[in-house]
Amino acid sequence: MQESSSNKYKHLPKHEIFSKTCIPPETSFFLRLDGWKFKKLSETIKAEKPFDKEFTKCLVSSGKTLFEEGFNPALIYVVSDELNILFLNAAPFRRRIEKVNSVLASLISSAFTLCLKKEKIAAFDSRIVTVSSDEKIIEYLAWRQMNAWRNHNNAYAYWILRKIGYAPSEISKRLRGLKTEELHQLMFEHGVNLARTPQWQRRGILLYKQLFTRKSHNQVVKRWRINEKWDLPLFTSKDGIKLIKGILELARQKRKE
Numbered sequence: 464m465q466e467s468s469s470n471k472y473k474h475l476p477k478h479e480i481f482s483k484t485c486i487p488p489e490t491s492f493f494l495r496l497d498g499w500k501f502k503k504l505s506e507t508i509k510a511e512k513p514f515d516k517e518f519t520k521c522l523v524s525s526g527k528t529l530f531e532e533g534f535n536p537a538l539i540y541v542v543s544d545e546l547n548i549l550f551l552n553a554a555p556f557r558r559r560i561e562k563v564n565s566v567l568a569s570l571i572s573s574a575f576t577l578c579l580k581k582e583k584i585a586a587f588d589s590r591i592v593t594v595s596s597d598e599k600i601i602e603y604l605a606w607r608q609m610n611a612w613r614n615h616n617n618a619y620a621y622w623i624l625r626k627i628g629y630a631p632s633e634i635s636k637r638l639r640g641l642k643t644e645e646l647h648q649l650m651f652e653h654g655v656n657l658a659r660t661p662q663w664q665r666r667g668i669l670l671y672k673q674l675f676t677r678k679s680h681n682q683v684v685k686r687w688r689i690n691e692k693w694d695l696p697l698f699t700s701k702d703g704i705k706l707i708k709g710i711l712e713l714a715r716q717k718r719k720e
């Protein structure tokens with residue numbers, strides 16, 4: 464009886480039509496998780512405007528849980544309300560897209576919600592971006608960083624104009640068509656130098672594994688530790704390129720161990 468009913472359902476797995484969709488072998492990729500409706504969430508929890516360090520610390524600690532859960536990303540770039548998680552050859556779930564997108568987004572959502580302690584649930588959307596070379600990895604990071612810089616400027620401008628009494632509808636009119644220099648000038652007149660805000664607000668934070676050595680019983684012991692870098696250079700600069708190339712080299716070295 465039981466056997467016949469299981470026969471009745473045996474065609475159903477065939478309807479899981481996306482379950483075998485995979486990221487191509489040996490292709491590196493970023494998983495970009497973006498906070499879902501974080502504008503509303505940040506207002507509800509009364510996050511500090513335009514940037515809240517506790518909020519950002521929770522994004523960073525959520526990213527760290529991926530290392531702790533053994534996913535082994537090469538790096539995670541945290542900026543605004545997004546996490547950009549880079550996987551080189553060693554990717555989880557045999558590269559199955561449904562699994563990668565759903566499990567990692569759920570883990571980050573849970574970790575972030577628990578960290579916030581505000582009794583408000585958070586969710587993240589998730590997408591995969593393939594990157595075919597180290598140059599493309601750097602180009603992708605530079606794009607996210609440039610996007611964050613633009614958001615940073617707009618967020619300060621919005622916050623300052625609100626503070627001095629503009630209505631939200633007037634602000635978009637006031638800011639529309641302003642060139643970057645004009646925006647900087649306007650902010651400067653209101654006491655904010657956009658080039659001197661905390662570096663993490665302008666450039667984001669990078670998480671990656673770093674190799675530390677220490678002496679123990681006359682032996683040199685090597686240990687991998689997660690490093691948080693809150694003072695990033697521009698990814699388009701010489702220092703930025705050097706930093707990313709060094710991290711990629713270390714990540715490849717770690718995989719061979």
Ligand SMILES: Nc1nc2c(ncn2[C@@H]2O[C@H](COP(=O)(O)OP(=O)(O)O)[C@@H](O)[C@H]2O)c(=O)[nH]1
Nearest residue numbers: 498499500501502505510511512513514515544
């Ligand atoms: N107040 C505050 N808001 C933040 C902070 N970080 C992110 N946000 C909000 O999150 C939004 C992220 O942008 P976007 O993803 O386009 O908006 P979403 O669709 O509402 O998630 C920003 O526009 C801010 O409103 C923060 O540190 N403080």
Ligand SMILES: [Mg+2]
Nearest residue numbers: 497498499544
């Ligand atoms: Mg968002």
